[in-house]
Amino acid sequence: MHSPSSSEPSRPFLTWQRILDWATEHYRCRSFSKDERIPTRPGLLYLVQRGAVRLVGTAQISSSASQLMSRRANRTPEEAFLGFVGAGQPFEIVAQSPFTLQSYAHVDQTAVVWMYWHDLDNWPHFRREVLDAFRYQHQRKLLWLSALGQRRTIDRLLGFLTLLVEEYGEPSVSEEDPEVLRGYYLPFPLTHAQIGSAIGSTRVTVTRLMGKLRQKGLLINQGDNLICLPASSVNLLRS
Amino acid sequence: MHSPSSSEPSRPFLTWQRILDWATEHYRCRSFSKDERIPTRPGLLYLVQRGAVRLVGTAQISSSASQLMSRRANRTPEEAFLGFVGAGQPFEIVAQSPFTLQSYAHVDQTAVVWMYWHDLDNWPHFRREVLDAFRYQHQRKLLWLSALGQRRTIDRLLGFLTLLVEEYGEPSVSEEDPEVLRGYYLPFPLTHAQIGSAIGSTRVTVTRLMGKLRQKGLLINQGDNLICLPASSVNLLRS
Numbered sequence: 001m002h003s004p005s006s007s008e009p010s011r012p013f014l015t016w017q018r019i020l021d022w023a024t025e026h027y028r029c030r031s032f033s034k035d036e037r038i039p040t041r042p043g044l045l046y047l048v049q050r051g052a053v054r055l056v057g058t059a060q061i062s063s064s065a066s067q068l069m070s071r072r073a074n075r076t077p078e079e080a081f082l083g084f085v086g087a088g089q090p091f092e093i094v095a096q097s098p099f100t101l102q103s104y105a106h107v108d109q110t111a112v113v114w115m116y117w118h119d120l121d122n123w124p125h126f127r128r129e130v131l132d133a134f135r136y137q138h139q140r141k142l143l144w145l146s147a148l149g150q151r152r153t154i155d156r157l158l159g160f161l162t163l164l165v166e167e168y169g170e171p172s173v174s175e176e177d178p179e180v181l182r183g184y185y186l187p188f189p190l191t192h193a194q195i196g197s198a199i200g201s202t203r204v205t206v207t208r209l210m211g212k213l214r215q216k217g218l219l220i221n222q223g224d225n226l227i228c229l230p231a232s233s234v235n236l237l238r239s
Numbered sequence: 240m241h242s243p244s245s246s247e248p249s250r251p252f253l254t255w256q257r258i259l260d261w262a263t264e265h266y267r268c269r270s271f272s273k274d275e276r277i278p279t280r281p282g283l284l285y286l287v288q289r290g291a292v293r294l295v296g297t298a299q300i301s302s303s304a305s306q307l308m309s310r311r312a313n314r315t316p317e318e319a320f321l322g323f324v325g326a327g328q329p330f331e332i333v334a335q336s337p338f339t340l341q342s343y344a345h346v347d348q349t350a351v352v353w354m355y356w357h358d359l360d361n362w363p364h365f366r367r368e369v370l371d372a373f374r375y376q377h378q379r380k381l382l383w384l385s386a387l388g389q390r391r392t393i394d395r396l397l398g399f400l401t402l403l404v405e406e407y408g409e410p411s412v413s414e415e416d417p418e419v420l421r422g423y424y425l426p427f428p429l430t431h432a433q434i435g436s437a438i439g440s441t442r443v444t445v446t447r448l449m450g451k452l453r454q455k456g457l458l459i460n461q462g463d464n465l466i467c468l469p470a471s472s473v474n475l476l477r478s
């Protein structure tokens with residue numbers, strides 16, 4: 001498995017520290033509170049220093065063109081959850097019709113650093129890592145599209161959750177015996193409405209189908225309403 | 240709009256020719272007929288020299304775990320259409336559970352060249368272009384995910400078709416008056432089953448909804464069953 005963060009663990013850390021120093025010195029970093037929008041501009045590169053960023057897409061078109069004006073006034077446009085960008089990972093937002101991409105702090109104290117691409121001329125190795133990270137993210141999105149291509153909503157849901165936990169999961173151990181691995185859980189909260197917006201479904205349907213998955217033992221309970229999958233069904237990417 | 244192919248039009252062509260010569264010399268190119276599977280290995284980089292490649296994802300998991308064995312035996316696993324890779328564009332396949340990615344020649348005489356990433360050490364500028372192309376493809380997939388997050392299947396369908404035509408569309412002119420631009424059409428055939436597999440729906444539903452879009456004038460007729468959208472609803476990326 002190609003994982004940009006696993007190659008040469010020592011050097012990236014040094015470079016990373018140097019980049020953070022540079023960003024502080026040039027006022028190119030900022031901290032955001034939970035669900036605060038992170039303003040972005042095309043052509044700029046963003047790095048998540050701490051916390052997690054949530055990418056969201058908004059549709060500008062609708063098949064019900066004639067009702068467009070009246071409906072737009074009455075409802076918020078449909079937002080789709082497009083994934084997380086974790087600490088140490090880069091992201092960029094290239095605005096595009098007919099959809100608009102936006103980024104939000106997913107947890108409190110999410111810190112983001114930004115730069116122009118040409119600023120990376122000073123750190124050619126780091127530029128290479130950033131580009132490799134985008135290669136990796138691209139491959140993950142292809143898998144995500146594979147999940148969303150499935151006809152049954154419950155299959156889309158399970159595929160989607162499995163991919164997220166594979167990428168960001170933390171081990172969940174049994175309360176009685178900390179030696180026993182129950183499974184892996186997603187350390188970020190994710191509402192049923194957000195899950196629905198990712199898989200083309202509704203909050204109500206997601207709640208119902210998650211109950212079904214729980215009954216089948218394909219989803220297990222975890223504190224704080226976090227999502228947890230049994231260890232047998234997850235291949236952690238960072239192992 | 241960031242478009243890797245539009246920067247410095249002369250040099251890439253020269254590099255491209257040199258790479259093709261190198262590939263021919265090292266037996267690293269091959270031509271495929273329509274729907275033939277293109278064998279790939281993780282760690283290798285592929286470039287489409289001619290024609291178009293279709294990326295497809297296959298699910299290895301199912302929420303109906305208990306019925307898994309019997310159902311697998313009876314049906315082909317669900318394949319999802321994940322997009323095209325056009326001439327001059329790179330692709331790579333990093334196999335992953337719980338989904339498998341595969342590539343097929345989408346049209347006859349699709350020619351593909353392959354190399355190891357370290358082969359690109361000879362062409363650092365070209366490596367940069369390849370990585371930028373993946374950055375671009377990644378952004379397009381985020382838009383695609385935005386389309387698939389919409390609740391109504393007809394909205395997912397229209398968003399999906401609009402994104403494809405934006406990227407690969409060719410102008411379609413009126414038969415009576417070649418000065419009149421009717422719209423933009425997708426130059427590759429795409430079956431309703433393939434469209435359904437991309438948007439989490441079925442062939443039957445896609446056929447019905449495409450009829451609806453045609454009635455509303457959001458989709459127009461084009462010869463050879465090709466997909467055509469009215470000019471007003473498309474912002475061509477290569478203009």
